[in-house]
Amino acid sequence: MRLLEPERSAWNSARRRPDPEHLGRPAGEVDVDGVHVAQHAVAEPAIGRQAAEESYDQVKQALRGADMVFVTAGEGGGTGTGAAPIVAQIARSLGALTVGIVTLPFRFEGTKRRGAAMAGIDELRTACDTTIVIPNDRLLEVLDKSTSMLDAFKIADDVLRQGVQGICDLITLPGLINLDFADVRTIMENSGAALMGIGFSSAPEGRAREAAERALRSPLIDTELGAARGILLSIAGGDDLSLIEVNEAAEVIRQTATDDTQIIFGATIDERLTGQVWVTVIATGLASPSSRPVARSSFVSSLTSTSEQRDELEPPAFLRN
Known part of the structure; x- marks a missing residue:
């Protein structure tokens, strides 16, 4: 793979x-x-x-x-x-x-x-140092009933790719707010269990806030972020991504954390993402998470498809339903 x-x-x-x-x-x-x-x-x-x-x-x-x-x-x-x-x-x-x-x-x-x-x-x-476990059953809860078994496995693999890409892009792509490897190490070194959430929006208004809220409603996050010792936040968009939008997305995440949670975030620019905002949240230093229910209507049905796919950066299949 x-x-x-x-x-x-x-x-x-x-x-x-x-x-x-x-x-x-x-x-x-x-x-x-x-x-x-x-x-x-x-x-x-x-x-x-x-x-x-x-x-x-x-x-x-x-x-x-x-x-x-x-x-x-x-x-x-x-x-x-x-x-x-x-x-x-x-x-x-x-x-x-x-x-x-x-x-x-x-x-x-x-x-x-x-x-x-x-x-x-x-x-x-x-x-x-850090391990992110993606329970495939959590994806099953939000997939359409018509999804084939082969597509379900492809979706799970695509989420793995998206997680790696969200971290790498923070360091390798140019951005409004740049991070370096030391920032990533600060959050992820010796951090144990972690969770990941991915949100996407191409709404004409409020897309940054919507993407952040969707990341928090992701089926991959099954505990409150307030339990995390550290949060790595990746905000990605096209050359139309504004600093105000970055602030809006970061504020949504900050409000879910505690004063003791260390948050490091970056905002990256990719010209293929014009009209889109992507938010990837990785919460580290977690104890064994307790599951919370996932509402399909709050995650999949509200997501809009995009006519401009991102080549290697295209949304995981379940984000395009």
Whole structure:
């Protein structure tokens, strides 16, 4: 799964080919800049772990010099559950800020797979600075009933991409308010559990506020942001994005936090986003979140589609319903 294309970002990305039931591609391979580290580990975490351990030196060489490493996977299978923690351990041992962004299987995938996923997530949290877990069932709650199973898995993978992209764009794209890597490290280093929300609006008026409110209503956020020790806020728009709009979006997020919450935010400009505002919220330093109900009408039905897609930056499928 290619998360970022090198021609549009200064960041290199790890690449993982998901298990075949997800996207129909070859099974059980993990590549880090082309290094093959797991093979035939479709449903066996132990095999995925063993393969990663056997390729320890190759993975270490591939990751050497990285400032930040994203470990993305669909938990519950062999490669994501078994190999991902090893890759994270290697990255962190090299001094890289290590962020895990993984999906928890749908319940219909079975108890065994879900149990393996939970064990893998616990191990990954130990290995990473920050770990964002995306429960696929939360997406299921807001998807249209006509959504196919294949599309549901594609949506889950697209959310992983969006999470990585929101963080990377804060550092690599020009902006009204620029952040550097030290800012991101401040919020995400040794921060444990985290949550992510994504909001989008192309409304003719109030689009920044609407995007921020939608990010807070995201099915991926299942606890109040006041419980977070840190918040990383990304606001993205076209060259028509104003400083007043940035302030409006940031104020919506600030009002949900406490005085003790450290908030670091940036506003980035991408000419392909004219007429749009995107808000990505990452809340870190959370205890085990308690679930809250998700109303489909407040999240999906209110979202408008856009005629100008963003190439690699296009909305995840569930944001375009």
